[in-house]
Amino acid sequence: MTASIRTVGDCLRVPYLVTAQSQPLPDGTWVRHVEHPELPDCTAQAESITEALSLLDHRRIEVVLTMLAGGERPPAQRAPIGDQQARHRVRRAGLTDRVSQLWNRDADSLAATDWPV
Template sequence: MNGKSGPAMTVEEYMAIPFILEIWSKQQQDGQWVRHAEYPELPGCAAESFSAVEAVEKAEEARVAYILRCLERGEEIPVPRRPLRA
């Protein structure tokens, strides 16, 4: 799945990968400010909200759904860093 030989990673290991999360404020065309949260290493894993916490929560939901969808389809998931160990 990740192009490396050896045992496959578990779902828990994929969920523990420390993907970069970026968040910033941006002004919309109507002049209101929103928070944008994004996992740039994962396509489509981004969200916007007036609340920074809600934007992060939505981006996290997108990250989990993306990983599960890739695993379900047998698609490769980017692994930029080693999973975090408890």
């Protein structure tokens, strides 16, 4: 982690690349598939792009916290976004209760007991 990324909240403020594509399903309907290719197993899909991106944001938070809890540092290739914007994304993902007590924790101290894998 870079020197400016020390806390769990800092890690959740890092922006990641997003790829998106429409994919046909066997029944002839289409879904929007989105992913953060820089994060392992961080994908989502839904009928609308808006819903898919919302699900992806939720998944990104879970992946970052699971990586930290497992002693692994998520990549941080770009400068973090603002604190309020990041907290809003956590709130929108419905994870405020689970994340708020971890926000200011040292990222390297997060343990598997702190975040359910």
